[in-house]
Each structure stands twice: as C-alpha cells, then as structure tokens.
Amino acid sequence: MHDVIVAGAGPVGLLAADELALSGCSVLVLERDREPHPPLGELPLGLRGLNAGSAETFYRRGLLDAAMKASGADPRKVGADPDAVEVPDPRQLSHFAGMTLDPADIDTTVLPRRLPGPVMEGFMTSLAAVTTVLAERASALGVEIVRDAPVTAVGQDDEGVVVTAAGRQYRARYLVGCDGGRSAVRRLAGFDFVGTGPLFTGYVAEVTFAGPDRLPMGYNLTGTGMFLRTPFEGYLGMLDFDGGAFDRSGPLTREHLQSVLRRVSGTDVTLDDVHHASSFTDRAMQVTSYRNGRVLLAGDAAHIHSPLGGQGLNLGVGDAMNLGWKLAATLHGTAPEGLLDTYTTERHPVGAAVLDWSRAQVATMAPGPHAPALRRLVHDLMRTTDGTTHVHRRTSGLFHRYDLGENHPLAGSSAPDFCFEDGTRLGELLQTGHGVALDFTADQALRPTAQQWQGRIRYATGPVRDSLGFSALLVRPDGIVAWARESIPDAAEFENAATRWFGAAHR
Ligand SMILES: Cc1cc2nc3c(=O)[nH]c(=O)nc-3n(C[C@H](O)[C@H](O)[C@H](O)COP(=O)(O)OP(=O)(O)OC[C@H]3O[C@@H](n4cnc5c(N)ncnc54)[C@H](O)[C@@H]3O)c2cc1C
Incomplete structure (x- = not known):
C-alpha cells in the first residue's frame, strides 16, 4: 500500500507527487493516457506562461x-544578476483580456519589498517541457507512474482509499485528484462543484491558412468574438460567443473551425488543413472544499475557468506546493491538528479570485454595446500607475498573502530570497522541502529552540547581505513566511509559531 495515490500525471499531479516524495512519502501516480507527451502539450498549442511565482x-x-x-527560455530574462544589490524593474507583464500593460507604469514602492535573486520574472514554456522536468524529478525520487490507467472508481474509509484504474484496484492512505478539468476523482468522490456557465467556446488550433496575411497578428476583438494570431506559424486562437454551445464530445473538424473563423473574423478566409485542435469554454467553477475525507483535489480538478490571462497552471502549481508538505506531515504523524484543512482555507480564496479575474475579462469582451464601454473604462484605468500596479500585483504570483491570523505584514507572504554573506540563499535552503528558520541575530538567539524541530525545520544563521530589517523568520516548506520579527526574537514566540505549523517539538 502506498502513502498517496495521485490521479493524473499532468503538471500539477507530477508536482504534487514530487512534493510528497521529497517529504518521504511513497507515491503512485495513475495516468489515463498511454503517451507521456500528447501533441497538444507540445509547442505551439502547449505554450504556457509561468508567472514569477511559479518560476520561484x-x-x-x-x-x-x-x-x-527544457522551455528554451533565456535565464538572463527571468533572473537578476545573483550578485545584484537592487531589484530590477519588471520587464514582462501579463495582459487583461488582450490589453497589455507597460512595465514602466508599475509603482514598486507600494509593493512588498523583494530581494534580487535568480527569479525576478516568469517565462514562457510548454506543458511538455514542464511535465518532462517534473516526471524526471519524480522518477529520481522513486515515484511510480502507471500510464494507460484511467481512474474509474474511488472508495474511502477510515483507513485509506481504494482506487480502481484499468481494472485493477490500488490502495493508499490518501488520494490526490489532479486529473484535470473534467476530473473523474471529483465526480466519483462526491465533491460539490459550483460556479458560472459559459458565454463562449474557445479554440486553439495548429492550421494551414490560405492567405494568412488577411488575418492580422495579435488579439483581434470583433463583434462576435476574438481571434488571435501569434508569431508561431499556423497558430490560431479563437473565442466564439456561442454560449458554450460547441459540443466537445463531437469531432473538431476543419469545416467547423473554418466557419467559426469566418464568423468571428468577418472574412472568408480558408483553412486548408487542421493539424491539431482543441476547444475550451469560460465556464468558471470551483469545488466548495478541496478535501473530502481522504481525497484531495488540486489544479484544474479543483477549479476551471477560461485560459484568458493564463493563470490555471500557475494556480495549480500553487495548490501542489501548498498541499504537498501538509499532507506529508499528516502522513508522518507530525502535523498539528487541522493542518491539512488549511489547504482549503488558504487555496480556495486564491482560486476564487482567479475565477473572478477570468469572469471580469470575459465581461469586457462579450458582444453588445456594454462590453466595449466597460473595456474602454478598464483600458483607461490600466493606463494609470495604480491600475498597472494592481494588475501586476494580481497576476505576477508574487504578492498574494494568505491570512494566517498573524499580525506581522510579511506573515502569509512569499519570503524574500535572503542571501547570507557566504552566498547561500533561502531558495537553496528550501530545496530539501523542510521549513527554514532564519536567524540573523549575532548571538544565534533561536538556535537551541529551532534545533528541537530538527528534521522538520532547517536552522540557518550568519551575517546576511540584506536583512530588510528583520532579525528572524520562520519560513514554511512552500516558501511562505509563517512568522517574522524585526526586534530581538523571542524564543517562546518562535516556539509557538513552529508548533503551530510543524507540530510538537522533539523533547
Ligand atoms: C489554450 C490554453 C492556454 C493556457 N495557457 C495558460 C498559461 O499561459 N498559463 C497558465 O498558468 N495556464 C494556462 N492554461 C491552463 C493550464 O493549461 C491548466 O490549468 C493546466 O494544464 C492544469 O494542469 P493540471 O495538471 O491540473 O491538469 P491537466 O494539465 O489537464 O492534466 C490532467 C492529467 O490527468 C490525466 N487524467 C484525466 N482523467 C484521468 C483519469 N480519470 N485518471 C487518471 N488520469 C486522468 C490527463 O490525461 C492529464 O495528464 C491554458 C489552458 C488552455 C486551454
């Protein structure tokens, strides 16, 4: 019997498996598809933007x-010079419903302070690149991946779960459903899935056009939808405000795509050939709880929304990072009471905010006279410093703050990448998947206390290049600050914070 079965070897399932295995759990991944790299995961259709939070x-x-x-990205484009003293200004930004932002308009003085480090920005990648890297890590960590094994039944009792896939039964103590937007685990385990219905059907396709020059490059919003052309030869994206009427169980034929393209572009452009294509909608739905007993959901299995603004993968990466260490601690018997339920309380609001962000974009693109009026207003607001800064705050993945019930302004936020004088960075200390106690005091005030959590919390001390005024911090394995102090740290306060997140100390 494994500790955990993960359903789905997409990016979120593989990252969840990696996180669990890194924390010493035995993990079995059951994947529906036989082939690790379906064509839709490769470029150009598999193109995905990872924001700075995911890159971190x-x-x-x-x-x-x-x-x-694996992504063919240029490291100089996402990272600052590791020895830099100043954080560089952001260079790439997301868009809102196709409306782009000017990085020069960001007011970094109102954002939480960051430190220069290897990750300052996100990068473009593909689903295939991400899953390749995560599957390699999974294999190095001893994760077992069974392909051609779609999950078809799920049962659970007080002891564990029983999962049926390809006619075989597998047992584990927990099941994590990462089986995508049409999740079988979500349905089989009885999760409530609620939200709003679709206004459009979207398409991405790799095609051969007759006379491609008749379709302008970039986002083209029309009275009935939108079409997108990118520098990728033959790439076509479309939104058709048909109320989500396209039946996804039917074939995606050349004739259908051509008629949609003619309708939304208002041209009689011809598609000679369709090499690959897929469709989606802007249905925006989320499970009411990410946990039902011994079954948890992450990624698209827990929330679906339109890909506008590219946030689904980033959201799923955040889910997997949040869940992995909590579930592992629960399995190891070290988790404090209620730790696993903080997965829902922390991640559900983040997902709900992304669903709203996606709905708001759709509202500015819909046919009729109201959406263009709203779009002009949003456009004007986005041209202001406050507007640009707000969108950057919402989409970069760097500035979200979980409500941990701690008063300190940094508690619940992603930790700055503190760097010790010897060059060791917090980001490197986190690579083992433990929590990290950072003690910048000259007399190593927290050493005796922190050592009581040896094996769960790494203790790091010494002169630091820039402490940002802090004397000590406790950072969770997912890089979130659990506790921080500027003044001389109180060992009893640290002990409380460590107990709250990592359970009782060794005595
Ligand atoms: C056109 C488009 C562009 C996008 N662009 C971006 C972007 O730029 N940035 C971004 O952050 N997000 C983007 N997204 C969203 C992103 O692709 C998804 O949110 C992400 O792939 C979700 O990952 P996942 O692992 O949760 O699910 P998936 O990637 O769907 O993986 C699910 C896995 O589960 C497997 N599976 C399914 N059913 C079963 C079963 N019964 N048993 C076992 N296994 C099963 C599947 O075969 C698959 O391997 C985009 C989406 C689309 C459609």
Missing part, C-alpha cells in the same frame, strides 16, 4: 535551470 517554485526545488532549459 521551480527555483525553490532546484528545478529552475532544468525547466528553463
């Missing part, structure tokens, strides 16, 4: 170089 996750697990290499 890869850095904190020692996977940044591999992920960037």
